[in-house]
Amino acid sequence: MTIRVVEWSTGTVGRHAIAGIDARPDLELVGVWVSGPAKIGKDAGELAGLGRELGVSATNDRDALVALRPDCIVHTAMTDDRVFDAIEDLIFFISQGINVVSSGPVVLQFPHGVLPDELVERVEAAGREGNASLHVNGIDPGFANDALPLSITSLSQRIDEVRCLEIADYSTYYQPVVMKSIFGFGQPMDSTPMLLNPGVLSLAWGSVVRQIAAGLDLTLDEPLEEQFDRVAADRDYSTVSVEIPEGTMAALHFQVIGKVGGVPRVVLEHFTRTHPDQAPDWPTPAKGDGCYRIIVSGEPEMEVEFTHHGKHGDHNVSGMIVTAMRLVNAVAAVVDAKPGLVTALDLPLISGRGLVAGS
Structure with a gap:
């Protein structure tokens, strides 16, 4: 039909x-x-x-x-x-x-x-x-932090923590509203973009943490915990969405943490750069400019790195494709x-x- x-x-x-x-x-x-x-x-x-x-x-x-x-x-x-x-x-x-x-x-x-x-x-x-x-x-929130990590946990004998990471360079990601107003890239370091207001990270990605917890039959402590840190631009940067002058926000790391009895059990974590040279101490993809990394701590210890790359563009282009196709399929x-x-x-x-x- x-x-x-x-x-x-x-x-x-x-x-x-x-x-x-x-x-x-x-x-x-x-x-x-x-x-x-x-x-x-x-x-x-x-x-x-x-x-x-x-x-x-x-x-x-x-x-x-x-x-x-x-x-x-x-x-x-x-x-x-x-x-x-x-x-x-x-x-x-x-x-x-x-x-x-x-x-x-x-x-x-x-x-x-x-x-x-x-x-x-x-x-x-x-x-x-x-x-x-x-x-x-979509892809995130979506497949990279619902179906994929839950499938991996089907191999576990004991689960201590499930951690879902996005590690990506957003310099070619074309969404000006998201990049400037929501994430705050290119804005003064003392400003508070929409995403970093208390509770917004949990509103945006708390669904990820809660769905994995539901899939593992966990009752999480309330509220979810939010953490973030920002890196200022060491020089002027240009992206397809926003200009990032020296001294303004250029990279963002955040976590949404679901705990049980005070112990982290499900964690959503993003490392977002606007140029690959930024924040050299942060994790980097094993291949390419972006990846999703799933770490399941327990017995056995498991780690999966998922990358994608468009035929006519980089991981930001293919990110749009995989988002679309997760829905279409x-x-x-x-x-x-x-x-x-x-x-x-x-x-x-x-x-x-x-x-x-x-x-």
Whole structure:
């Protein structure tokens, strides 16, 4: 059975989602939503850079796309700066009977214990009303710190700690709002960017820690612990998103720590540079400019390093591809899932079925 899909946005993630939808024989692209007026009326293939038309024109008419009655929306619109408005959008879609896979808001990856119970129940109720499911995922938060680490723990005899790291150079990551306003790169060292206000790290990545804990049947101490340290630029740096003058914030290390009885058991940790020369004492990838590293301490000791690299770009480009494809490849499973909020703990094995070249 072919699943009819609408792609919601055509930006850094959405354009790759269109390519992925087109590549899967079980999916049919029937509509595309865009926010910018310059994109309205353009063919989806052009917006995705495919070099050919797909016969689907972009629109900013939400109601017209809903009226198509698609089986699923692949939602990749920017949500970091409009979290609660975006949640309302997703609630509307599933209440209308349309399943959704979305790259954000990332807190919905596993909102239990992060968002108010009444808001989570609104999502669940909307899913029951429309008999539709919502799954929020990607690469981080997402596969690199839910399905991957939990799969690794299946090899354990004893688990002392699960630690999920992202180690990356963000100099080629194009998201100006995220880089400047949310992370604070290029801003004075005495300023407090949105991400470093108390509780925000736990809002953004606490879902990761809590989902792994749920997968391991742990009850965490409350609240989660947040730690961070910043490095000032030793000279002027340029990135594709923001200029970083000497003396302003150039690198950020943070942790969200889940403890049990005061002992760290699940830790999410990021080492984010805006140039590979920065913070030489911090961990570096074994290969390339970015990686995800999973460390499971216990018996046995295990460590896995996961890297990706785009054919036509670096790890920041492929980061957009893997985010898009984790969603696209999950569409069929989410359509078949129970109504309401669906997390990685609820889904079967997701694979790239149908994507092998020449098959």
